[in-house]
Amino acid sequence: MFVRSSSALRRTAAVVPVIALIALGGAGIAGAQTPPTSDQDFLNQMQGEGITFTSPEAGVALAQHICEEFDSGVGVDAVVAEGQQNSSLTDYQVGYVIGGSVAVYCPEHADQIPS
Structure with missing residues (x-):
């Protein structure tokens, strides 16, 4: 059985509130009034947080991969x-x-994000 270290569990626990805030629209992504609905909106919001990808296509592919994982x-x-x-x-x-991936590409999985 795979056992994660306590530091890995603490790191995961620290990430989950951020996911919930973004996916459930608590503050909207980067202060947006409404959740982004397009690839460019997603990429702009990521860039606003200093998150860049090797290409726009790679960023969108990552977001879609995250949703496929949840699917x-x-x-x-x-x-x-x-x-x-x-x-x-x-x-x-x-x-x-x-x-952001959940908010834009698979909002049906927002209920899987602990609040």
Whole structure:
């Protein structure tokens, strides 16, 4: 059985509130009045937080991948862990990307995000 270290669990716990805030629209993404609804809106919101991708297509593909993970039943903790392990993003940025992805591309999964 795979056991995560307590520091990894703390990092995941720190990311989840950011995801919830973004995905559930608590503050809107980057202060937007309404959630973004297009690829460019998503990319602009990420850029506003200092999050850049190798290309716009890569950013959109990542967001869609996150939604595919949720579609296939992967839980938020596993999605967070994947983001932490496979990127150079800060924990906050991982949460922001996941929350933004859910808000724009798969709002039907917002209920999977703990508040």
